[in-house]
Amino acid sequence: MRNQFARRLIVSLVCAVLLAGCWLAFAERTEAAEPGPGKTIVMGTSPDYPPYESVDAAGGGEIVGLDIDIAKHIADKLGYKLQIAGSDFDGLIAALQSRRVDFVMSGMSATEERRKSVDFSDIYYNARNTIVSLEKFSYASLDELKGKRIGVQLGSTQESVVADMKDTQITKLSKIPDLMQSLKADRIDAAIVEDAVAAGYVGTNADLHFEMIPAEVGGEGYAIAFPKGSPLTAEFNGVLRDMKSDGTLQAIIDKWFGTEKDAEPSAATSGLNFKRLEPYAGYLLRGTYVTLLFTFVSALFGFVWGAILSLFKISNVAPLRWFSTVYTSVFRGTPLLLQLLLIYYAVPQLFGYTIPALLAAGLAFGLNSAAYLSETIRGGILAVDKGQREAALALGIPYRTMMASIILPQAIKNILPALVNECVALLKESSLVSVIAVADLLFRASVIRANTFLAFEPLIAAGAIYYVLVLILTSLARLLERRMRRSD
Template sequence: MKKSAIVRILALTLIVFILLGVFGPTDRSRANGATSNASASFCPDGKALVMGTSPDYPPYENVDAKHGGDIVGLDIDIAKAITSKLGCKLEISAMDFNGLIAALQTHRVDFVMSGMSVTPERKENVDFSNPYYAARNTIVSKKKKPFATLQELEGGKVGVQLGSTQETAIAGLKNAKITKLNTISSLIQELKANRIDAAIVEDAVAIGYIEANADLAFTMIPSDDDAEGYAIAFPKGSSLVAPFNAELAELESSGEKQKMIDSWFGQHEGAKKGNQLNLDFSILNGYVGYIVKGTLVTLLFTLVSALLGFVWGSILSLFKISSVRPLQWFATVYTSVFRGTPLLLQLFIIYYATPQLFDYDIPALLAAGLAFGLNSAAYLSETIRGGIMAVDRGQREAAMALGIPYRTMMRSIILPQAVKNILPALVNECVALLKESSLVSVIGVQDLMRRANVVQASTFRAFEALLFAGAIYYCLVLILTSLAHLLERRLRRSD
């Protein structure tokens, strides 16, 4: 390929990524220095404070998928009240619970509210406000096999949310097999599938799941007098702690906080109590449109990742067949690193390390596109190189005998035939990208899988939303493979 053509393609790819960063669903215009300046002048010039949360924990925080997809809950109302009194705007960044502390430490968010309990271990890494609510743990189990005390779970199989204080609550259980998952809804599904005997869940959350699943029951665990309750977490040394504490005290004394608690702890919609079906798609009423919107994000992400992977993979393949040794070494090492490390690890490194290393708050969708595109390029470089080497060597020799320049030969003769030869492999890579795109949900990208998880948390039922998302993925793959077959037949006719 000509150098100018490569530059144009790379420029187009860069523009698409910039657009993703500016207009992507996870974009945030977080002001640099908001954390350090907030206590002195709070939020000058209308700048916003970014709150990190894991919206799968109703009634504290969950996505209101039926009414616009906003994140709502007790924690959200308290945060809005505090930031409003401080004269700040509030922006909410959604992610998995076990990524919240890391987001604070890398200053991706200014504070965290997500039903987070104060523990000595967490105090070593973040600062906390005064507690705003004290919850109790419960043992959620099958109604046919209830548990009255934690001691009865010794030697059994117990589930807890990863990174939660419930892990500490069961630390003393003898011979218990502990299952740690990212979300409460996943734990409940494990319980219903009889993979665990019980799940340790906070009381208000347990009530919602019990109302939605008539085959489940729960028992209160005696409270720990040393427990400090739920509090707001901040980066170490944050100047926001004092003003937030002052506003929390004001909400307490005015009775406004209690009104919020009363409002949210009386709301547990869930599924209908009388429904005993194992599969009930009626619970998706009002959620279908919300889930389908994630398809656009999934397709956009797949398209951009595939484009970046193909362009960069083509360049790497040319490096590998080049006579310039440094280019060969670079391409070989690059391929070895990206093929030898997990894709999820690469995603986390780009998303969490970029702010720490380059002081740039990279949007989640942009980080995901880079991680998947760079990873895909490593695999495609070998595929494209194989396609190039499969082209009859006589054509190269004929082109060289005719005096055709190398770049022109590669662009007009060799690469078109190579792409035709490897078309099935390219389609397989696109299909893999489409399915693997579900991984981006772990950093909060509102793709198809993330939205299915949100509905799963809102309805307190897992299978229906996941099965619906699976059907959409399957349809997308069928459409993609059908288009590829049409293109392949058309290319054959043109031979």
């Protein structure tokens, strides 16, 4: 009875992982098409930089902002369909070089260093850098920051503003909300950010203050980035010139900057304010679905592939043993985040296939999990009494039948707690997929932080959801364990 139940369970898991893998392969495809009238072009952006680009989390979850409106106008004039792909800012150049996107608009300055890797359009907006600090300090110039702790966004031109400052501790973070939280937590003394972004944070945080840096310091303008030699560069420049001459560009700028800089600081509040999260509840819960789906697929794929690897390790065929040993060594000896980034960025360059972000994440986590599970399953197989194997062989039962019907069901029962621990670890580690802009639970919490300028509340809400999910998972595992015991 127990063996029949275990066999049905294994068959169901294999079918489920195949179906889910197919769904992932087509659910989030964002391939950059060859430019041409009527075709889709993909825009890369980092949607955590309001008012240039941010996610309308309280609405439909659409990416909106100054850059988005400009890109939509240009695409419409040229007859393209626009598709927007989110990413961390420091990964945008890599996305261009791997042809994951056709162009990038993300408040990106056209620096000489970047021009070595990509082509830029004409400048469409000139921003000013500012010093954001706590109100009680109010640093007014870079000279006053000498010897202080300064924060900048990783990969931004603000890095060059502070690059030559001596005796200064520079902190580089991927997201602007993290910089502001570091400032409020007294991990840094000031942050260098662009003026409109500074106005947004100061307008909703009464304890913050910003001062303009002279225009000649870090004064590169914002432009659209393209892969080297892209035909889109000249096309976009033509439309940009028309937008400047007929006033369309200025109208879009006025739309997004008309109220940002005039916002009055909100009253200082103490404690936590979860009430402001209410409009974003649906957006956050949709991230829970993505997290669960990703964890489910990764766990199933990791289990199936790990079981195969474990059989390789106990096989009498030497090449199979060598392969499984090397595989386990490589995937356990390198960071999971590195494996994720390699699959996401290297596959388009090496194979010409723009792998969807969610599929890349599922593969990376599944392949990594299989390396650990192969050892766990191998231990479970070896823990089964040798007498049962000998008896099965004496009765003439084929090896495959013996492993599928006798050995593996008992091994799974023995290692069930370890399998549950691996699922729990996958659920929590799934937060890493936010670095490639998979809209999971943590990614959406970060978006809410950028939109509301709240530091703690979105993270606490996400943490509570993760905790509840782990409790549900462990409860279901206990029910399954009791079910398998009753079937003995």
